Amino acid sequence: MSKGKYKWIGTRPDRPDGADKVTGRARFGADFNMPGQLVGKVLRSPHAHAVIKSIDASAALALPGVKAVVSAVDFPDQPNLIVPTGEMQVNLRDITRNVMAREKALYEGHPVAAVAATTEAVAKAALDLIKVEYEVLPHVIDVADAMKEDAPILHDHLITEGVKPAPTKPSNIAKRIDNLKGDIEAGFKQAEIVVERHYTTQAVHQGYIEPHATLASAAEDGQIQLWSTTQGHFQVRGFCSRLLNIETSQIRVTPTEIGGGFGGKTVVYLEPIAVRLSQKSGKPVKMVMSRDEVFRASGPAPGGTVHVKIGAKRDGTIVAAECTIALQAGAFPGSPVGPACWTSFACYDIPNIKVVGYDVVSNRPKVAAYRAPGAPISAWGVESTVDILAQELRMDPIDLRLKNAAKKGTKTSYGPTFDTIGFVETLEAAKASEHYKSKPRAGMSRGVAAGFWFNVGADSSAAAHVAEDGTVTIISGNPDIGGSRASLALMAAEELGVDYSKVRPVIADTSSIGFNFVTGGSRVTFATGLAVVNSVRDMIRELKVRAAKTWGVDPDGVIWEDGCAKPAGSNVGEFEPLSLAQLAATAGRTGGPINGHAQLNAQGAGPGFGVHIVDLAVDRDTGIVTVDRYTAAQDVGTAIHPSYVEGQLQGGAVQGVGWALNEEYIYGSKGRLDNAGFLDYRMPVASDLPMIETILVEVPNPHHPYGVRGVGEVPIVPPLAAVGNAVARSTGIRLTDLPLSPPRLSAAIDAATPRMAAE
Amino acid sequence: MAKTHVTTTINGEPTEFLCDASQTMLDVLRDQLGLTGSKEGCGSGDCGACSIMLDDRLICSCLMLAVEAEGKKVETIEGMAHGEQLHPLQKKFVEFAALQCGICTPGFLVASKALLAKNPNPTETEVRFWLAGNLCRCTGYDKIVRAVMEVAAEMRETAR
Incomplete structure (x- = not known):
């Protein structure tokens, strides 16, 4: 740990928003209200694929209490233009159609119209009065089916990108990606052993407990105020501006506290609709999704197929690796197949790699980012295959990974060469752990898997202000989704040399601080942290100027140490140090308020690697898996607030366990989601789990003053295969289709071990 | 009506x-x-x-x-809090980082308080099963369970 090196970094103080969040005082998306507000509700398509022939809202508008109805005609059409959002790219033409269906409804739950009414009951009654004439079309849900020659086509204009020559006919394959390194055929010729398997995963939801919610108020002069639970209020502003043709500075978005997102709140669903309803009705409009709507029409993360082939020497050296990944994009192009491809073999130094990816549309909700988007899916295939290789070579699974581990200088298949990374250190820490050194308890089997994520930098702005009494406010623009206020305040306190309690972090709305990219990609503590550090440095520069003025010396003769301005040396003169409080008290006489500002596009995000170990038992009769022990090791750069770093590892690991064991979108024959609720979409509960042990391996990122690496994404990458590998070692059956749910697992066990017929 | x-x-x-x-x-x-x-x-x-x-x-x-x-x-x-005084569970949740986004926290606190009123000396398994009706998607439950166990121990100590 970083103990000793720093005063504040590496400590575990209470988070600044702690009291608010344990008393119910913190205000989340649905907790904001305005006088005279209306309730907005969305009418959603009951069909998976249908032409919208007509919409008649006259009866709804005639209902007393209904103040506005909107449908696609109320939103200007958009150009075929790609813009970044979160870790993913979106096409404006598609996003306006996802917010409100235009020509066709493309999935069950696709918004078709929306109403604003005086009460929830009236709004619901109004939805029933909107007459929509549909022409139902054949639909396709599964990726493999959607790729077939005779599949129903979702978009007549969709010609596969990345294929030469370009296809002449539209298909559901939006894009093909190719990553090549070395000579794959020559590589496999050197192999003494080849393992090849085909894997599938199902769509899973991010599962944030807080449904999407927003409150919009459009004033008569064109100015818009929005409150939204989002990972990126600047993105909400940008989307509303583009989708509604409103000048960006006319829109002010205030981020509410956010009840989880995991990537799923980096896009817009309700906000443009609420603004439009507010414009049309002249009243504030509040919209909150039900859980059913969250499942049917937000998120999810894609399911897909992964075909993996790995060739190695008898000593375990991997000489060639190939995988083909096809991911569900949902109704519009834009699955995270890119990151799924790029991360697939990133853990390993392999001379010959071939990766092919397909982005495939089908009649499902458009996928959104979910923690390390795409990476868990390719890792499920690759890390399972590496485990089979370890079994066949009779090698320890950590030793096999150590033999092939990526290091500083390893060139990835997608281009970059790694700088300082900590995969070897993380593998060694996992191997040296008490967990790994001790045998699994009786009846338990062990699985191991690794995972990788790039981490992200990008745009951040921050400001630092000194108050009259010398206390400090740091202002940034990223919603705090898991304790980032605490880590930003710790870095500011460290930099300034003042007590953590003297630093108050504030998250500003879009009009009160410069642009910030979303809270996501594991970028806030790194990039926004860097902006905060730089804003504090800017403030210290000014503090030194003020001290110099007070002393009548050159500012270069002043240093900042332990929260005080001091003379740089005896040649400058003999002066008592000036504290922050003293300099603040005299600020009016030395030049006015003392502030600092910073804006940057952060480069050099340090990639992260994780190694997870799980011990579990499989009940051979029921197929129920009991997780007995779990350890997550990860290179975390520097753990600024170790409790929240551990929390990221624990939470990500458990989401991965859910993905591995139970979670899946289940569709009926009509293309309707059968399990749109927490009862039937089974997320892990406390009684499903043991404690999640963590090992924080600190390999500082050389591109951050405190060595920060993003930590939030990596932990969801290894668990799928770690669980699968343990199940394979427990049952002797290698399952390749997720989830390993009780029905699937017991059926596989039954198939592998025929029973005596019942007498 | x-x-x-x-x-x-x-x-x-x-x-x-x-x-x-x-x-x-x-x-x-x-x-x-x-x-x-x-x-x-x-x-x-x-x-x-x-x-x-x-x-x-x-x-x-x-x-x-x-x-x-x-x-x-x-x-x-x-x-749950009395005046300026947070309930021991509220304090411990903050101290142990038993919340990340905080949306599930009020529910967990109410449920945890109910558990300790009924069973001041719960085992880890009892805590986990009692709280199985509360979903948390951020923490993986580890720090929540630890916070409840710790408060139970402290409250038993105070009651002695």
């Missing part, structure tokens, strides 16, 4: 409200009484974010009709 007049006690305060027969207790708490600490995560009793106490019994307020509060005693997250 005419609204129903309900007389009840919420966090120790005599309270009256008017509600429709179809309104849930959660709706009335949040939309009429301004007590937005109870959260709606599902509206179907699966996530526990709306947990409250009704006559000392832990319930999901999204599954309770508001008219059922007549003559009863309701306790919500807003009644």
